[in-house]
Amino acid sequence: MKRIAYSLAPPVVAVVFALAATCVVIAISGGSVGAFLSTIFSVPNDRILVNIVNQSSLLAISGFAAAIGFRMGLFNIGVEGQYIVGSCAAAFFGGSGLVPGPLNILATLVVAILAGAAYASIAGVLKVTRGVSEVISAIMLNYIALTMSGYLVQRYGVKAGYTYATNDLPPSSQPLGFAILPGANDVWALTVIAVAVAAGYWFLLARTRFGFDLRTTGASASAALASGIGVKKMVVVSMALSGGVAGLVWMPAYFGSVHRFGVPENFQAGLGFAGLAVALLGRNRVPGIILGAVLFAYLSGQSNELQRDGIAKQVVDITQGIVVLAVVVAYEIVRRRQSRAEREQVSEELAATPAAANEGEAR
């Protein structure tokens, strides 16, 4: 009971705190707090509801990509760059129509995974061969990915409006969405990727030898090394795995509605960082990540309605950022409290047994 409270309380407290802090910011800048709260907590209309589902899938995939790294003790801040590379490669491949019809979907997804994995491997290999921190190299690689993809699209893409983009995905390769709510837009077909990734993540970590090795290495690299796990190989493989999942992040949107890639108009940037936040919020657990993704998607979805109240919708970015900060602080406080409670319990037990007390006196 206490354990459940310990694990559920921090995220709830964090969300409440973040909303309160956002209200303070709105109040200071002269906005209406009441309008903000009533809009955020209003029942979303059908169109927004579909958007929330769609966006949740992207955020969840990104969250799982980050979580693979976290469980391994790696901070894959490069999810952002990896999904740009994955999306760019996939859109070039998918748009070329080399593989006909629905088979193109499968082939394109493979390309996205491989591109993301290959790009993530750079950071992994540099870490094990040159001792370069994966955080630093990934930050550099994120920007290189953004610039390179922009250049490639401009050089080899086609003119789309005022900017450039890749060739459109052939209509024969565009999957039909799920028309769940009549009148609203479709839920993207490839939101199922998020479900598949969630299942795969759970199975890999909880049910395979590789997952066990990965968690062990994350918990203690030296213990893993001592028990015969090839830590260096694990770093490269798990980095590639994280990057492979990252490559898929934008695919539901690509196949579902955008059908082409071009920065910034025909792309959604920032999902990588949001995914890190979602993974942190969900403590790298499957239900946690899904809930975190839904929460972030819900806030973003409702934020569009805020414009009506004269409140800039970017205010939910503040909420999201504070949620992350607040939740890690809350977890840290809980951890400190738990370890203090354990220490006290041990010393109480020691005091209760006379032998131990005598030993203590003898010293």
Add this chain to the structure above:
Amino acid sequence: MTGTTALSRARTVRYTTIVVALAAIVTVSAVRIVTGADRLTTPGTLRQALIAACPILLAGLGGLWAERAGIVNIGLEGQMLLGTWGAAFFAYHHGWLAGIVGAAVMGLIGGLVHAIATVSFGVDHIISGVALNIIGLGAVGFLAKSYFDELSGGGPRNLSGYPTPPTLTIPGISDGARSLADQHWFVVSDVSAAVAGATTNLSILTILTLALALLTAWALWRTSFGLRLRSCGENPQAAETLGVNVYLYKYVAVLVSGAFAGLGGAYLTMVSSSSFTVGQTNGRGYIGLASMIFGNWRPSGVLTGALMFGYADGISLLPKNGPLVHALLLLVAVFLLAYSVFKFRAGELTTAIVVAVIALGALVWYFTTTRVPSAFTGMTPYVITLFVISVASQRLRMPAADGKPYRRGSAG
């Protein structure tokens, strides 16, 4: 005995630095003459480079302050963003001086959030920084919409028409150097172009930036305050046993770090440009971080890195820069070849070969094309930093306790 050795080593290092710097100038000049790309070192280009370098330098110095006290500050980007808004808002209502102060204060607030999370609560520094960047971008978008939309010269995402810091030109030197630079002589013109670029229409904020670089070097390395601050980044437990209030020093360092980043934001809105837009930093906080790593966590290194990256940034902003970027490619190839020879003589065969192969690749690229897309200059800082941390990682030494959690009383 050891004193003299250390002294003579310091002297050798200084001579080596001077020789390398001279060799670099001669190489740049030679490349300019060989390629005929005279615009590589005109006063205009170098002035542009200086203006591009200053915000990177401020961010890099900000990163240096925090990391020297053991706190990794990935949130520089967010603090810089807050600075851009602060500069625009306060300058619009209360003049340029208030703009500079306001930017520093906004950055400082960002630093305070980071300090509370990382120092008091022991949160992972990277997580706090990532969160801060999300908050910074959101806050600036929100604040711009809330405060600038109804102003004249403003919009939901931008503002213009606020006063900027005055500029000054040093009369005799500026003109003399400029006429020397126009001769396009070997080395002489390049150096005088740099002098002309640095003495013409020089913003007060540029002078302040360079002064802050000197101040940082002095405060962190020449005062007992700086020694204590750095000891918190090297070994906080040892510092604690010597009576240093580690939390206080870490707080001061992160607050200064945020203020510096905020000033970097002010530079972007008040000197690099005369208007504010949401997201104006465009990754310069990260480039600042890169310049700090490139500079091996030292002020002189940060300055070198910032000038180099600023040059790349400045060039990418110039019109019709295709031939310039192409000429830079030859420059890079020459430097890489020199570095390869240096590594070969140091006995690191593998590294020497890898670097030589990259250099040859750059040479082939140079001779088979006539222009290079300017997108490639935009990513130069990141590629160079990636290259440096991969190839020279043994020579880089960050503060020993950088990024490690520390709790009061953990020294026992």
